[in-house]
Amino acid sequence: MQFWENRIRRAIAVGVGAAALGAVGVIAGGTALARRVVTPERASAEPVVLERVERGDGGTVLWLRGRHADLPGQYSFIFDGEAGHARVGPVHAVVAGAVARDLVQLDRGTLQPGTRGRLTGWWYASPEAVGLRTERITYETELGPAEAWLIHPDRVRRRERGRWAVHVHGRGALPEETLRGVAPLAHAGVTSLVISYRNDPGAPAGDNGRYGIGVAESRDVDAAIAEALRRGAERVTLFGWSMGGTAVLRSATSGRYAAAVDGLILDSPAVDWPALLRHQAATFAAPRALADLGIAMLQRGLVRGGEPGGIDFPSLSPATVAAALQVPVLIHASRGDSFVPSAGAEALAAARPDLVQLRLLDVGEHVKLWNVDPDGWEAATEQFARALPRPGWRGELPDPSGD
Structure with a gap:
């Protein structure tokens, strides 16, 4: 995540310099920002x-x-x-x-x-380091097979029959990021499926080799839910970090298997992408037009992202998500998050107090809230998972063809 921050900030710095040259510079800067948002980076900074x-x-x-x-x-x-x-x-x-x-x-x-x-913020170097029985598997996505880790609760007597969770990391991170969330769910008897998704090592490339900022990735989450259901899950909790939060929100509100989802757990979620990009631009005193142009280019497909035809930014707002939300949500967020402002999470919680529980800290950087208070974070997560009601879904899997 840190190297993504660095690349976005460098893109904005380039844009600010270009904007000083006038309209042509603003276009160049907006294009640079748009490309950086959707382009995977593999070389991490070591500061x-x-x-x-x-x-x-x-x-x-x-x-x-x-x-x-x-x-x-x-x-x-x-x-x-x-x-x-x-x-x-x-x-x-x-x-x-x-x-x-x-x-x-x-x-x-x-x-x-x-x-x-x-x-x-990662703490575990491998899924085995969590101390639970782990299987390394693949699951089928629309683009081909992707690697995943299947992590079982430590005692059969503690396993809740049919209870699974799918863990989804953030943009520019790896599945290891999510392992901090496995133990509290295992304590609640939940089997965890920790996934890679498009553009990850061990997963297929996305359209144009780029990200869909959670929209395209949500279809990989759908595929992971289908894998869990095929393996015996009767209900699935979705756990998303940063852009993974975007993906699971979309999967839970409009995905093919949304009816099987019993709840969401989010850490530092990207709930409001237009506001996020404008925040990053403002951090560098860049004109708002720079961020707005980048958003427009991605939405119209003028800068190609990982979603055919452009990215649906209007659907990535707290108001739109709140209207579609149907299951309980726990959000871990921080006012100290300098990269993804907590305002999006706060707006979602305010819009749906009937469903959203917001655990808001004053201190803690982006996706580093467990690190500040691991005991409190895990206790809140486990308590929420234990209390989730069973969804009403009892049907067969939808036809994968969509017919």
């Missing part, structure tokens, strides 16, 4: 450097410097171009800009001074 390692009887302390090195909470330090993974605890000292954190666990790689990496 944090490990300055020194202190080993003692009390454990190992890592001294880090760089962007987000001082975020509150516990995080993964991913380094050496994704090859290394370490878990680090909360900040306990800051000296001359260097941040001290305890090394909780080194999962892979070697830590030494000069190592470069990034802090991410």
Whole structure:
């Protein structure tokens, strides 16, 4: 997620410079922004450097410097171009800009001074690290097979018959992002299906090799629900992070298998994409016209995204989603989210207080709310999952052909 932020911000910076040249510059800037929004990025920025390692009887302390090195909470330090993974605890000292954190666990790689990496909200390096029985499977999407992890509750007696969840990561992230949500659902007896989707490693490319900002991806969520139903699910909870939140909202409100969905859990969801892009433009004092032009280009298909014919932005607003919502929703959001403002989640909660429970924090960056308060986050998630009512759906699977 962090490298997506960097790319979007660079695109806006280019747009601001171009806009200074007049109308032609605004068009160039709007085009650049639109392309960045829907273009997958695989090279991640590594803005944090490990300055020194202190080993003692009390454990190992890592001294880090760089962007987000001082975020509150516990995080993964991913380094050496994704090859290394370490878990680090909360900040306990800051000296001359260097941040001290305890090394909780080194999962892979070697830590030494000069190592470069990034802090991410991910905590588990693999599905097996959650400590539950895991199967690696594929499921069929409209574009071809995609990889997924099937994670079972730890005891048969605790499994709730027919209860499943589909976990959907955010744009520019990987399925590992969602693993923080598996344990609380497993405690509630829910079997988890953690999916990859179009443009991920292990999944087919999307139309034009680009994202559909949750619209196209929602059809992969539909396919994952179908896979869960084929494997014995009787009801499915959808769990979406950032753009994954967009995808599951759409799947639950207008997807082919919406009737089988019993509820939604969202973390830092992108509920209002036009507002999100305007927020990013405003952060760099870019003219609103820059963001509006980028939105219009994607909507009309003038800049090709991952959705044939253009992206349906009017459907990606809190008001539209609220009108279509039919199942309970838990939203984890933060006023401290500098990338996706919490206003969209707040608007959705205000519009549907009968269905939406908003857990709003004052502190916590984008998709890093578990990291600030893991116990509270997991307790709220488990409690919500346990209380979800069974949906009324009892029918057969819809015809995959759509006839």
